[in-house]
Amino acid sequence: MIQEKAGTVKLGDTVLDDNTKAMLEKLKIVTVIGSGTMGNGICHVFAQSGFNVHMMDINQAAMDKALGVIGKNMDRQIAKNALTEADKQAALGRITTYTDMAEAVKDADIVIEAATENIDLKVKIFQQLDQLAPEHCILATNTSSISITRIASHTKRPGKVIGMHFMNPVPVMKLVEIINGYATDVEVANTIHVLATYLGKVPCIVNDYPGFISNRILMPLINEAILSLQEGVAGVEEIDTIMKLGMAHPMGPLQLADFIGLDTCYSIMNVLHMGFGNQKYAPATLLANMVQAGFLGAKSGEGFYKYTPGSKELVVSERFKNKGWKI
Numbered sequence: 001m002i003q004e005k006a007g008t009v010k011l012g013d014t015v016l017d018d019n020t021k022a023m024l025e026k027l028k029i030v031t032v033i034g035s036g037t038m039g040n041g042i043c044h045v046f047a048q049s050g051f052n053v054h055m056m057d058i059n060q061a062a063m064d065k066a067l068g069v070i071g072k073n074m075d076r077q078i079a080k081n082a083l084t085e086a087d088k089q090a091a092l093g094r095i096t097t098y099t100d101m102a103e104a105v106k107d108a109d110i111v112i113e114a115a116t117e118n119i120d121l122k123v124k125i126f127q128q129l130d131q132l133a134p135e136h137c138i139l140a141t142n143t144s145s146i147s148i149t150r151i152a153s154h155t156k157r158p159g160k161v162i163g164m165h166f167m168n169p170v171p172v173m174k175l176v177e178i179i180n181g182y183a184t185d186v187e188v189a190n191t192i193h194v195l196a197t198y199l200g201k202v203p204c205i206v207n208d209y210p211g212f213i214s215n216r217i218l219m220p221l222i223n224e225a226i227l228s229l230q231e232g233v234a235g236v237e238e239i240d241t242i243m244k245l246g247m248a249h250p251m252g253p254l255q256l257a258d259f260i261g262l263d264t265c266y267s268i269m270n271v272l273h274m275g276f277g278n279q280k281y282a283p284a285t286l287l288a289n290m291v292q293a294g295f296l297g298a299k300s301g302e303g304f305y306k307y308t309p310g311s312k313e314l315v316v317s318e319r320f321k322n323k324g325w326k327i
């Protein structure tokens with residue numbers, strides 16, 4: 001299986017030692033739960049790396065859309081000579097879709113859960129996975145902030161539950177933040193480390209604290225940008241330009257919030273707020289209002305910016321025009 005690996009995610013000429021090879025050989029079937037923004041990217045990199053991927057979602061339309069997105073993203077790789085048409089067809093041929101979780105996980109060696117960021121939903125999914133997946137199967141979650149230890153405590157295999165936090169967009173971003181729950185087995189963490197490296201990513205192992213490292217640092221930054229906007233310190237363009245040109249961030253925090261999804265940002269801030277019990281993590285009222293009103297960023301068509309299908313132009317939402325710093 002691992003010889004079939006194709007395209008840019010391949011580890012160049014790296015020769016796999018016997019240990020690594022043995023670990024990877026045990027992971028023949030990967031089930032990805034959820035086929036949204038992250039789920040489709042995770043399916044993409046695994047399929048491109050030669051794994052048989054079972055994509056599972058409660059919504060067949062979401063999976064049809066996900067397959068289309070994967071195809072388009074692979075076309076971009078082909079245009080850059082990073083993949084061939086034959087590689088693309090082979091990778092797509094390795095993905096099978098399921099709406100029935102029992103079918104999707106019955107032969108799985110590893111499950112990566114990438115469903116909506118909601119603690120009750122994730123607990124329910126992990127209880128089901130624990131019952132339906134083979135005993136040896138590793139249960140990983142792509143959660144941005146929910147406690148791995150808490151999710152694991154609802155299963156009978158807490159040693160096999162771990163965080164495997166990919167970044168968006170998955171085929172492009174190099175980092176995988178691996179989160180050890182309090183009870184996660186060392187061998188499981190080692191396997192995920194080897195697996196992430198094999199996928200062409202750079203893994204970093206951290207411990208299970210609210211927001212882990214990535215979102216404990218990123219989300220308060222985004223929230224502070226939203227508070228600055230809310231207080232009228234500066235406008236959307238000014239805030240994003242200052243962070244892009246002044247701090248060399250590739251994207252301003254408000255554009256990034258739109259890209260991640262404002263509902264996801266809100267939910268992570270709530271996890272930090274509750275987890276640390278510190279007022280400094282309270283989500284901005286503007287963020288809460290935008291989420292409640294359905295302005296979720298790129299995925300809903302409007303957040304701090306307005307999104308028109310097919311256009312890459314960055315247009316500030318009418319709601320935030322002329323509301324910045326007045327000279």
Ligand SMILES: NC(=O)c1ccc[n+]([C@@H]2O[C@H](COP(=O)([O-])OP(=O)(O)OC[C@H]3O[C@@H](n4cnc5c(N)ncnc54)[C@H](O)[C@@H]3O)[C@@H](O)[C@H]2O)c1
Nearest residue numbers: 034035036037038057058062114115116117143144168260
């Ligand atoms: N969006 C990001 O930038 C980002 C980055 C890193 C991690 N994450 C995390 O990844 C996870 C997924 O986020 P997303 O942005 O892809 O969400 P999304 O809203 O784009 O997709 C979620 C998908 O989960 C499906 N789903 C809901 N309940 C389900 C169930 N019971 N079984 C199977 N599928 C179900 C939905 O139908 C939907 O297709 C979240 O935990 C999020 O915190 C997101």
